[in-house]
Amino acid sequence: SNGEIAGFSSRGSGQDGAIKPDISAPGAGIRSARPGSAYGDASGTSMAAPHVAGAAALLAQAHPDWTAGQLKNALVSTAKPTPDLSVYAQGAGRVDVARAIQQKVYATGVADFRRIEETTTKTVTYRNDTSTPVTLRLAVDVDNLDTGRPETDGFAVPSTVTVPAESSVDVPVAL
Numbered sequence: 001s002n003g004e005i006a007g008f009s010s011r012g013s014g015q016d017g018a019i020k021p022d023i024s025a026p027g028a029g030i031r032s033a034r035p036g037s038a039y040g041d042a043s044g045t046s047m048a049a050p051h052v053a054g055a056a057a058l059l060a061q062a063h064p065d066w067t068a069g070q071l072k073n074a075l076v077s078t079a080k081p082t083p084d085l086s087v088y089a090q091g092a093g094r095v096d097v098a099r100a101i102q103q104k105v106y107a108t109g110v111a112d113f114r115r116i117e118e119t120t121t122k123t124v125t126y127r128n129d130t131s132t133p134v135t136l137r138l139a140v141d142v143d144n145l146d147t148g149r150p151e152t153d154g155f156a157v158p159s160t161v162t163v164p165a166e167s168s169v170d171v172p173v174a175l
Helices: 045-062 068-077 097-102
Strands: 030-034 038-042 105-107 121-128 134-137 160-163 167-174
Touching (some): 045 097, 068 097, 121 160, 160 167
Antiparallel strands (some): 105 121, 134 160
16 A cells, blocks of 8 residues: 555565566455455465556456567566665566556557676567657666665666557667
8 A cells, every 4th residue: 555565575586586576566465255254464476466467457458459579578678666665576567557558559568688797689569559640758777786775787788669559669789
């Protein structure tokens, strides 16, 4: 209810260095049905997962022709990040189903570079579902696992990109 990550919530990268989690949702002190028609409060992933599943179901209802990947991309790219939390604590941010349904330009989630030893490039695809081209201003937002501070040195991304109407465009992000 206060937008903070629960103290018991898992943080940090996965064993392969991948960003974990993709997205966050309310999961502490959630009132829920219990066996025997009673109600009670519970906390954990089993309480947060239904929020994300419900958001995906509502988004799928709004866009019945979308694939599971498109639904995930929309949910992740419209999540509301908490500025003082690392991507390794919250993923892309807290699920925001209203924004996911209303927004008409989506990205392919988070460009996860994991642990790399050499220059590499990832592709982020932007999809525009409107009838007019959309120009986006791009920026890099990176959390340094060693310092916990944002860092942009070493990244190359175009400053703007125009996404054609009812189309998509691939944007290279180099590190």
